[in-house]
Amino acid sequence: MDAESFAYGAFLLGFALVGLATACYVALLLWPRAVLHTAAATEAGPTLAVAAEGQAPGWLGPTATTGTWLAVAALTASLVARWVAAGSPPYSNMWEFTVAFGWGIVLSYALFEWRLRARPDGLQYDRTMGAFVLPVALAMFAVSLAFFPSEVRPLLPALQSSRILGAHVATMILAYAVLTVSFGAGVLYLVQGSGGPRRFARLPSADALEEIAHRSVLVGYPLLTLGLVLGAYWAYSAWGRYWGWDPKETSALVIWLIYSGYLHARNLRGWRGRRSAWLLVAGFGALLFSYFAVNLWVSGLHSYAGV
Numbered sequence: 001m002d003a004e005s006f007a008y009g010a011f012l013l014g015f016a017l018v019g020l021a022t023a024c025y026v027a028l029l030l031w032p033r034a035v036l037h038t039a040a041a042t043e044a045g046p047t048l049a050v051a052a053e054g055q056a057p058g059w060l061g062p063t064a065t066t067g068t069w070l071a072v073a074a075l076t077a078s079l080v081a082r083w084v085a086a087g088s089p090p091y092s093n094m095w096e097f098t099v100a101f102g103w104g105i106v107l108s109y110a111l112f113e114w115r116l117r118a119r120p121d122g123l124q125y126d127r128t129m130g131a132f133v134l135p136v137a138l139a140m141f142a143v144s145l146a147f148f149p150s151e152v153r154p155l156l157p158a159l160q161s162s163r164i165l166g167a168h169v170a171t172m173i174l175a176y177a178v179l180t181v182s183f184g185a186g187v188l189y190l191v192q193g194s195g196g197p198r199r200f201a202r203l204p205s206a207d208a209l210e211e212i213a214h215r216s217v218l219v220g221y222p223l224l225t226l227g228l229v230l231g232a233y234w235a236y237s238a239w240g241r242y243w244g245w246d247p248k249e250t251s252a253l254v255i256w257l258i259y260s261g262y263l264h265a266r267n268l269r270g271w272r273g274r275r276s277a278w279l280l281v282a283g284f285g286a287l288l289f290s291y292f293a294v295n296l297w298v299s300g301l302h303s304y305a306g307v
Contacts, residue, residue, distance in 0.1 A: 031056035093149075100170075
């Protein structure tokens, strides 16, 4: 088996494992809370008492987490093999971009779950957040299979000129992946609601979700900033200018401004709750627009989709 075939097979395995993990996370969230009752006759008449409350099987959560980490391993192997087969970093066309993006989402979620569950301060967190984050990666993989050719193709000349370009693209992919966690936490916050008791006992509390979202932006925002700086540096070496208002550059700047606004509003203006959550949803919407619409349908100097 050559490296390209191995890379494709490892991708399919990773795709299946992400599907398995997602199913387990969703099952944890939606497992029927069946309540069993027993009837008893007393002098006052028949009574009804709760005997037991249905709980998800104990193996379901560990299976979800294990499946996530196995998916990370399979997708990492796929990207490494793809690098060997192509002789260049595996993000030169939309197939490779999208697989790398999905890999980054799965890795980012796995690391956040591991880190947050290990916290000694008791930050309220459980695995049900995986039911909102991993489906994004699953959708990325499905899109790559449905719409983008997987064959290894030679790099366009503009992509062969500098290692800075590889660092730029890799940094942006990691930034987008980490910010996907903030999107999942923001959506969960809107579902859970703020103030008063939890709407859904199985979901993390609103305060915990806001904290998770903020921490993921604190990781993703510096990566996004670094990615923009590296892109400007490469643009100068490739086109003789740091910034030219190319559609891709403009859309990336819009993303950066939205997350800058989120951090400014939250930390300096005291924004909390639904307003911050909606900013995160808007930021992720802008990210998807830049990733798909600008790459595929808007012509410019960054039109390297390879589809």
